[in-house]
Amino acid sequence: MGNFSTFFPTASASNLLEIIQYVPDGRTFQGLSNNYVAPTMTNYQGTTTSYVDIFGSNITYTPPEGTRYIRYEYNTKQGGTTARSGITHYKLYVDSTEVQNAYKNFSSQYYTTYGYAEFPVSLTYSFDLTAASDDIANGKFSNWTGAKEIKWMARGYNTTYDDVRFNYNTWRDGGGVTAGSALQWNYPLLTVTAYS
């Protein structure tokens, strides 16, 4: 005989509704009511002085019924060039509209020659779905029930500071990583959490 709750499942007492999390290896992550297909990463990504989508940060997300807040988190790695301090700009978009208050700028300390800085970058934001009307620039929504695309875009400060690389490894085991090898890059991690 099964447990009582096997026959009469109950809602969780927690306000945590679901977590979607994947690395971009082409897998399908099965959420509560929707599946999410991760892209397939095959190399690191560089930057220029124009904004481009950060690979693996895109997700077209449909929150489960009852969602009141969404946490969106993309963990990547910045650096690995001789671009001095590698000043990099990050913009957050929901369905092509920028969430201006989420803007961030990351850089290492400046050095003219030894651009050794490689460090983790956590790009997070918390969306409020309880607003009376949409105010996307401030991450507030009144009626987010369907699919919306969330993503980060990035660019370098100028040509002196661009060519920052995402998910790039310069060194390994006391030496340089062989160019073109699978060890030269690593996966970022995308996490979307829905709360009631």
Place this chain on the structure above:
Amino acid sequence: MANLTDIFPAPTSNNIIEVIEGVADGRTVTVNDNSYTFGNVTTTTSLSTSFADLPGSSITYAPPADTKYVSYKCYFKFWGIDYGGISGYRIVLDGTVVNYSNRHISGNYSNGGNNHAQFLGMAMFVFDLTVSSDNIAAGQIAKSNWTSDKIIKVQARDYSSSYDGYVNYNHWFDGGGASGARQKDQPTIQIIAYG
């Protein structure tokens, strides 16, 4: 008619009782019928050589019944404007410093005047509510002594006036200097109550 689960309550499927999270833009988040209003960060902050509250880091919180652990995290933006910008951060619970939450962060040292180090700062701690008596400096507080609101926040300072740092600051935007909505960086606060 009552719900079946009102009569036969089932255990939760995980040990997360609730998660409170928000950006310090003045928003109010309501969870389990309790409302939490976050600070509203509208400008950047230069640190001084004395500990002062990190704007936007404060939250007033009372954990639900049966909470065993409370996790607090504050994600904020740091900029070292003098040399490496050595700066210190600590978590304070209702006026008492949590000693082991202390951490210093800094960029690499530079005396050339190009102080570019800007990265994410994280202040975090997990309070243990399963103890029988309080030792807040060690992050331990008996649940029976945390039944009403307490303020959790981050305090920050410079190492010295020679190593000044800023918080909640984006210095650059689109190849130039940042201003307005893009210059201030609003911290994100997260509370998790575990049962």
